[in-house]
Amino acid sequence: MKKPLLGLSLEELAAELAxxxxxxxxxxxLAEWLYQKQALRFDEMTSLPKKLREQLDEMYDITAVEEVDRLYSADGKTSKFLLRIADGILVETVLMRQPYGNSICVSTQAGCSMGCAFCASGLHGLIRNLTPGEMFSEVAYVLRHLRADGEGLHSMVLMGSGEPLLNYENVMAFLRLLHADYSIHLSYRSITLSTSGIVPNIKRLAGEGIPITLSISLHAPTMEQRTELMPVNRTFPIEEVVEAGRAYGRDTGRRVTYEYILIAGFNDREKDAEQLAKLLSGQLAGVNLIPVNPVAEKNWKRPTRQAVDAFQRALERRHITATVRREMGADIAAACGQLRNKHIEK
Incomplete structure (x- = not known):
């Protein structure tokens, strides 16, 4: 069986091909063909001698993905791709055309083990971690898609299916690969990693020396509410999560974003905003408010625009910076996992 090459760093490639x-x-x-040019076959690598290309083709495989389905939003700004990896695993990747440039949302695991009450990603549980090469193949697929339209990639969020900090080593290798000069040289400052609050690995991430933006899924201001939404809160309680975020901002100088899904009648009231402001006071952070995306399998209701605006104002009166996430792809089931679940259930 051929060994995969995609995902190996320059040093790892040299060792593998010794x-x-x-x-x-x-x-x-070879590294530039794999990462900068996203070659799909060794015979495309025309600057390499033909004999070497034949040797590589006999011994190795280039991890690629096959498109299973795609959806486009009505405004043409969001494209959602369902991709199949070599062993048949399905993952979702989303391209978002933002005012500040094109952004890709990458999955780091197939499925998810977190079991968050508002999310479709975990409905079928965790299948497995994705390798650095498999994560890069998501990016490569979108880059080829953008190149066909004469466009490029400007930023990336690790907010697709899975918990990045439970696939820590692979995710760190993937991020360093993206940043390398022989790869796409994506700035660390253009990368956001979203976590449900794996406290030990938030602390570990702070010491990596890579200035990515940390986004923490908080979604509630109290222990009881957050535990109802996010079972991980029993392992890593909300106070510990917020303290880890506070330390991350202090140690890295990077503003932490707290994601807060607004659910009508559950966590969108004045008293919720007051408790949230008290919890987050005095740290380098902001809140990203996200009106819940309705998921057929869940029973959460979306708040009115008036309720969202009132919650934002309540935070700002208490000196907490708050923004409302710009809607992207609500008409194409853009919530993580929904398209994948549809195909699994078929």
Missing amino acids: ELSLPKYRVKQ
């Missing part, structure tokens, strides 16, 4: 006695420049050329 028996071929390649000069360093040849290894770098």
